[in-house]
Amino acid sequence: MTKEEALRLWKSASWTELAKAAHEKRIEIHGKKNVSYTVFRIINYTNICKIACSFCSFKNTKPYTLTLKEIHTEALKAKKQGANGIFFQGGVNPDIPLDYYLNVIELLNKKLGFPVRAFSPVELFHMAKDNKMPLPKLLQKLKAAGLSSVPGAGAEIMTARMRKILAPKKLSAKEWCKVMEECHKQGLKSSANIVIGSTESPEDIIEHLNYIREVQNKTGGFQSFIPWVFQPQTSAFPIRHVRSDEYIKLVALCRLFFHNIPNIEVSVLGMGKALGELALYAGGNDISSVVLKERVMRSQGIESIEEAEEFIKNAGFKAVRRGIDYSQLSLIL
Numbered sequence: 001m002t003k004e005e006a007l008r009l010w011k012s013a014s015w016t017e018l019a020k021a022a023h024e025k026r027i028e029i030h031g032k033k034n035v036s037y038t039v040f041r042i043i044n045y046t047n048i049c050k051i052a053c054s055f056c057s058f059k060n061t062k063p064y065t066l067t068l069k070e071i072h073t074e075a076l077k078a079k080k081q082g083a084n085g086i087f088f089q090g091g092v093n094p095d096i097p098l099d100y101y102l103n104v105i106e107l108l109n110k111k112l113g114f115p116v117r118a119f120s121p122v123e124l125f126h127m128a129k130d131n132k133m134p135l136p137k138l139l140q141k142l143k144a145a146g147l148s149s150v151p152g153a154g155a156e157i158m159t160a161r162m163r164k165i166l167a168p169k170k171l172s173a174k175e176w177c178k179v180m181e182e183c184h185k186q187g188l189k190s191s192a193n194i195v196i197g198s199t200e201s202p203e204d205i206i207e208h209l210n211y212i213r214e215v216q217n218k219t220g221g222f223q224s225f226i227p228w229v230f231q232p233q234t235s236a237f238p239i240r241h242v243r244s245d246e247y248i249k250l251v252a253l254c255r256l257f258f259h260n261i262p263n264i265e266v267s268v269l270g271m272g273k274a275l276g277e278l279a280l281y282a283g284g285n286d287i288s289s290v291v292l293k294e295r296v297m298r299s300q301g302i303e304s305i306e307e308a309e310e311f312i313k314n315a316g317f318k319a320v321r322r323g324i325d326y327s328q329l330s331l332i333l
C-alpha cells in the first residue's frame with residue numbers, strides 16, 4: 001500500500017470495509033485462533049523530566065526517583081505475581097548518573113532473571129548526550145548489563161507540525177528514527193506506536209506511519225505496532241474524542257499498511273475491553289499485556305493473568321502467553 005493509497009483509504013473507506021480486509025490479513029499471518037498476551041510490570045523510575053511535553057502529567061506530581069532498593073522491592077513483587085518481564089521507563093532526568101541505569105538493568109536481568117524492555121529513544125538520546133558518549137557505545141553498555149529490547153515510546157505523531165503542539169523539545173522524526181535504527185542495529189528489538197486524538201490531520205497520521213515503515217524496511221527491528229489514543233492527563237494541549245469507529249479503522253489500517261510488522265497490538269488498557277474485543281476482529285492479534293502497575297495512565301486494562309485469558313477466550317480466541325520479546329511461552333487451550 002502506498003502512502004497515497006493509505007491516505008485515500010483513511011479519508012474515504014468505511015471502517016467496516018477496512019476491518020474486514022484487515023481481519024483477513026491477520027488470519028493469513030497468524031491464523032484464526034490465537035491471540036497473544038504477556039505479563040509485565042511497568043516501573044517508572046523517575047518523574048523528573050526536562051522535556052515537558054504538553055500532554056504529560058508527570059510534571060504535576062511530586063518529584064521522585066526510585067532507589068535501587070525500591071526497584072528491587074517492586075521487581076520482587078512482580079515476580080511473585082508471575083510477571084515475565086519488566087518495562088522500565090521514566091522522564092529525562094539529567095541528574096541520574098549512567099551507573100544507576102547499568103546497576104538497575106543488571107539487577108533486574110542478571111540477578112532477578114527478568115527480560116528488560118527499557119528506555120525510549122528520547123531517554124537514550126539524552127543519556128548519550130549527558131554522558132558525552134556515542135549512542136552505539138551506550139547501547140552496547142546497556143545491552144551488556146542485560147537490556148533486551150526498547151519500547152517505541154515517545155513517538156506520538158512525529159510530523160513537525162504536531163511536534164510543535166505536543167512536544168517541541170522532544171526528538172524530531174529524523175532523530176527518533178535514527179535512535180531506533182541504531183537500537184535495531186545493536187540487536188535491541190522494539191515496538192512502535194502512534195497516538196491520535198489531538199489536532200492531527202489525516203496527512204499527519206499517514207506520514208507518521210510511513211516514518212515507521214521506512215525504518216522497518218531498513219532494519220526489521222520492530223516486532224509490533226500499537227495504535228493508541230491520547231488520555232486526558234493535562235489541560236495543556238488540545239484533545240478530542242476519538243470515536244470507536246475511528247479507533248477500529250486505525251487498527252485495521254495499521255494491519256494493512258504494515259506488511260513488514262507482524263504484530264498489531266490492541267490497546268485494552270487505553271480503549272477498554274469492549275472495543276479491545278472488536279479490534280481483535282479488525283487486524284489486532286495481541287492484547288499487549290497484563291500491566292501489573294502503571295503510574296502514567298489511568299487504567300481500564302486487564303490486571304491479572306486469569307482476566308487476560310478469560311478476556312481472550314470470551315472474545316472467541318485461544319490465549320497464547322508470550323514473552324515480552326514475543327517468544328511464546330505457552331498455549332492455553
Ligand code: SF4
Binds near residue numbers: 057
Ligand atoms: S512524555 Fe516523557 S519526555 Fe515527555 S515530559 Fe513526560 S516523561 Fe518527559
